Amino acid sequence: MFLDGRTPPGGAALGADLAIIGAGAAGITLARALAGRGLKIALIESGGLEWSEAAADLGAGSLGEQHYGDLAYVRLRQFGGTTGHWGGWCRELDAIDFEPRDFVPLSGWPIAKSDLAPFYPEAQSILQLGPARYDDFAAVAAEAKAEAPIAPGGDMEAVLFEFSPPTRMGEVYRAELEQSDVAVWLNTTVSDIRLSDDLTTVTGLVLSRDGAPPLAMAVRHVVAACGGLSNPQLLLNADSQVAGGIGNAHDQVGRCFAEHPIVETFAAILALGPATGAPFAFRDTSVGNRRYRPAFQPSAAARRAKGRLSTLVTINEPGPAFDPATGGFDRWDEARLGPQATGAAIAALSGAGPLRLHYRSAGFETRPNPDSRVTLTAARDRFGGRRIKLDWRLSDADLDDYLANLEDLGRAFAAAGTAVIRIDPEARARYRADTSWGHHHMGTTRMGDDPRVSVCDGDGRVHGMANLWIAGSSLFTTPGAANPTLTIVALALRLADRLKKAFAP
Amino acid sequence: MSGPTDRSWRVTRRTLGLSALAALGGTAAGTWPRWAFWRTAAGASLAALASLPQAAALRALGARIVGEGMDQGLEARLEAKLAPDGYDAAVARDRAAGRFVTVDGWRVPETAALAAVWLASAGQSR
Known part of the structure; x- marks a missing residue:
C-alpha cells in the first residue's frame, strides 16, 4: 500500500510495529523480508516514486576541504533509493575485511564473515545475480x-x-510492496525521534511533510535505513531529548566516514x-x-x-x-x-x-579515520532539520x-x-x-563491541537503545574494497532475521 | 613554470639517478671487475646489443633516461646481467624476479633500462 504523506488518511492515530526510515536497498529488503507476518510495517521515504528537486534538497549540505559531489545529488531520495542509478557492481566482502588487523586502527567487525555468509545467497537473488x-x-x-x-x-x-542488471529496487519491487501489507509512506520525512522517559526506547517518530503540519507515529521498533550520510544526520538531529543526538553519548555518530x-x-x-x-x-x-x-x-x-x-x-x-x-x-x-x-x-x-x-x-580500502566525518551545520532544511557537512579525509x-x-x-x-x-x-x-569516489557512504554509525568507538552493536542496534536499529553501509566497521550494495542487502536480511526474533511471541 | 611532463621527468631522474641504477648495479660491479668482461666472451654480449631486433626501441627508450650519473659502472652492471645467456634471458629473469626501474612511470626490466642507456650513448668512449 502506498500513501502520500502530504495527504494521509484521517482517523485513527498512526502507529507501527516497525517503522523503517528510508526506502532504498536496505529499507526495501527489510520491508520485503518482514511483510506478510501480521506486523504493521511503515516504510517511510522522504522522496516520491520519482526523483524530485524538493526531495533532493533535503540532502543538501556543505563540504570540508576535500572536494566531493554536491550532497543533494550524491544519493537519490526517492522510492528505491540510490539503486535508481546504481552501476550494479557486486562482490562480497572478504573474510579478512571483518577481522581485526593490527595495521588497521579501529578494525575488527563485531561479526565475522561467517555470520553474514548465510544471508549472501538471498542477497544475490534479490539483486538478480x-x-x-x-x-x-x-x-x-x-x-x-x-x-x-x-x-x-x-x-x-x-x-x-x-x-547486477542492475536491480532498480524501486521498480523491481514496487508492485510487490504495493500489494503487500507494508504501508509505504512517500514524501514523508522523519524530523524527530521521540524517546521514553528513561531515554532507552523509541516511542514515536515525528513525520514532516510539505503543506501540512507534522504527524506523530507511535512505534515499537525503528530501523534507520537512510544511507551513510542521512543516518547520522537523523540521529544527530534527534536531540530534542538527548543533547548531541541519539546514540551519540561518546561523540561517535558521523565519525569514520569512509568512501572508496x-x-x-x-x-x-x-x-x-x-x-x-x-x-x-x-x-x-x-x-x-x-x-x-x-x-x-x-x-x-x-x-x-x-x-x-x-x-x-x-x-x-x-x-x-x-x-x-x-x-x-x-x-x-x-x-x-x-x-x-x-x-x-x-x-x-x-x-x-x-x-x-x-x-x-x-x-x-581506507583506514577508519574519526576525523573523516559527518557533522551538522547551522543551516536548516525546510522541515527545520540541520543540514550536514561532510569532511572527507584522505x-x-x-x-x-x-x-x-x-x-x-x-x-x-x-x-x-x-x-x-x-x-x-x-x-x-x-x-x-x-580522486573520484564510488558514492559509497560508509562507517558513520559503525558497528562495534565498544560504545566508545562505535555506534551500533553487532546486530545493528544502537548502543544503549532497546529498539532503535540501523541498516545500510553506515554500519560498516571498515569499508573493505568491494562495492557495498550486496553487503548492505545481506546485512539487512540479517537484521530482518534478528527482528523476527524480536517480534516473536 | 613546469608542466606535468617536466615534473615527471624530474621524478624519473630522481628515481633512476644515483640511487636505483647504482644500487642495482653496485653489487654486480663489485663482484665482477670491469676488466674481466672485456677479456671474455661475455664482453661480446654487450656489443651484440646493437644487433638486437629491439635495438631501435631500446635507443628510443634510452634517449628518455640517459643523463648525469647514469653511466657510472654501466658496462659492468649490464655485462653482469647479460653474461650468462644474453639479453632476452636477462630480461625474463628481471620480470620473473620483479626487478624493474621506472622510466616516465613505466616499469622497465632492469636489463632493458641498462641496455637502453648503453645503446643511447653507444659510440661514446667509456
Whole structure:
C-alpha cells in the first residue's frame, strides 16, 4: 500500500510495529523480508516514486576541504533509493575485511564473515545475480575460454565482480510492496525521534511533510535505513531529548566516514595479450547470462604479511592503440601517460602485434579515520532539520598501500608476460585533486563491541537503545574494497532475521 | 613554470639517478671487475646489443633516461646481467624476479633500462 504523506488518511492515530526510515536497498529488503507476518510495517521515504528537486534538497549540505559531489545529488531520495542509478557492481566482502588487523586502527567487525555468509545467497537473488562465483576466477576464465592473466598463488590474485542488471529496487519491487501489507509512506520525512522517559526506547517518530503540519507515529521498533550520510544526520538531529543526538553519548555518530577513493588515471597498462588486445583480464565477459568483470587484489595472506589494505583493480576499456608499422599510438594524453616517446618505446620493445593501452581503475580500502566525518551545520532544511557537512579525509598512508598494491600487480603482470604497467609519478601530488569516489557512504554509525568507538552493536542496534536499529553501509566497521550494495542487502536480511526474533511471541 | 611532463621527468631522474641504477648495479660491479668482461666472451654480449631486433626501441627508450650519473659502472652492471645467456634471458629473469626501474612511470626490466642507456650513448668512449 502506498500513501502520500502530504495527504494521509484521517482517523485513527498512526502507529507501527516497525517503522523503517528510508526506502532504498536496505529499507526495501527489510520491508520485503518482514511483510506478510501480521506486523504493521511503515516504510517511510522522504522522496516520491520519482526523483524530485524538493526531495533532493533535503540532502543538501556543505563540504570540508576535500572536494566531493554536491550532497543533494550524491544519493537519490526517492522510492528505491540510490539503486535508481546504481552501476550494479557486486562482490562480497572478504573474510579478512571483518577481522581485526593490527595495521588497521579501529578494525575488527563485531561479526565475522561467517555470520553474514548465510544471508549472501538471498542477497544475490534479490539483486538478480547468479550463484556467487567471486573467487572462482580460474573456472570462469576457463568457461570463457580465456587465459588467466596472472599466475595463481602469488601476492596478487585475480577475482571477479558480477554485475547486477542492475536491480532498480524501486521498480523491481514496487508492485510487490504495493500489494503487500507494508504501508509505504512517500514524501514523508522523519524530523524527530521521540524517546521514553528513561531515554532507552523509541516511542514515536515525528513525520514532516510539505503543506501540512507534522504527524506523530507511535512505534515499537525503528530501523534507520537512510544511507551513510542521512543516518547520522537523523540521529544527530534527534536531540530534542538527548543533547548531541541519539546514540551519540561518546561523540561517535558521523565519525569514520569512509568512501572508496576511485583513481582511474593514476595507472595504465599496456596489454600484451592476443592481437585482439582484449584478453579476459581486460574486458567484461559473460558466462551464461551472467556478466563478470575481472579484478585484481592482494591476497589475504599478502595483506597480512605486508600490513597492507586491500585494493580492487579493474581494467577499463581499451585506450590508445599502438601500430608497430608507424611506431606510434593513434592518440595520446601526455598529461596522464607521460611522453609518448616513452610509451612508444615500451610498446615497440614488446615485439608483439597491435597493442592497446588501458587505464586502470581501482577502488581501495581506507583506514577508519574519526576525523573523516559527518557533522551538522547551522543551516536548516525546510522541515527545520540541520543540514550536514561532510569532511572527507584522505590519507597518504592509504594511497601508499594502493600504490604498493599496483607495484605488486605490475610485477605479477610482467612475470606472466601479460602487460606492462605505468604508474603516474605524479600520483601522490594528484591524489586529493584527482580522486573520484564510488558514492559509497560508509562507517558513520559503525558497528562495534565498544560504545566508545562505535555506534551500533553487532546486530545493528544502537548502543544503549532497546529498539532503535540501523541498516545500510553506515554500519560498516571498515569499508573493505568491494562495492557495498550486496553487503548492505545481506546485512539487512540479517537484521530482518534478528527482528523476527524480536517480534516473536 | 613546469608542466606535468617536466615534473615527471624530474621524478624519473630522481628515481633512476644515483640511487636505483647504482644500487642495482653496485653489487654486480663489485663482484665482477670491469676488466674481466672485456677479456671474455661475455664482453661480446654487450656489443651484440646493437644487433638486437629491439635495438631501435631500446635507443628510443634510452634517449628518455640517459643523463648525469647514469653511466657510472654501466658496462659492468649490464655485462653482469647479460653474461650468462644474453639479453632476452636477462630480461625474463628481471620480470620473473620483479626487478624493474621506472622510466616516465613505466616499469622497465632492469636489463632493458641498462641496455637502453648503453645503446643511447653507444659510440661514446667509456
